[in-house]
Amino acid sequence: MRRITPEEVLKAYEKTGLKPMQGEYFSGECACGLGAIVRFWNPEKRANDDNVADMLEKNGIRDLYRIGFYLGFDGKKHVNPYSHTAFLDGKSAWQAVKHLAVSP
Numbered sequence: 007m008r009r010i011t012p013e014e015v016l017k018a019y020e021k022t023g024l025k026p027m028q029g030e031y032f033s034g035e036c037a038c039g040l041g042a043i044v045r046f047w048n049p050e051k052r053a054n055d056d057n058v059a060d061m062l063e064k065n066g067i068r069d070l071y072r073i074g075f076y077l078g079f080d081g082k083k084h085v086n087p088y089s090h091t092a093f094l095d096g097k098s099a100w101q102a103v104k105h106l107a108v109s110p
Contacts (some may be wrong), residue, residue: 018039024037025108028080040058044058077093
């Protein structure tokens, strides 16, 4: 199973110039962890809310992992034992980058 590490998410924000956010893939110059990863992995393609899942899938990230990761990153409740690792990865990634987030 392909996993996303906190270090990889931090590097994605640093290289893309995006700022961390929760709640949606993209908003202006901000992105969630998965949005930043997709832009980092595919700089030549314009990632948006409509193609993030497909772009992640093409890079080895399955839907169940994607869902668990974004729930953890966004600080949501987690109930699926099959995506628990992804949930913890997302939670750890947020902890690694939240200091870079723009305050509301």
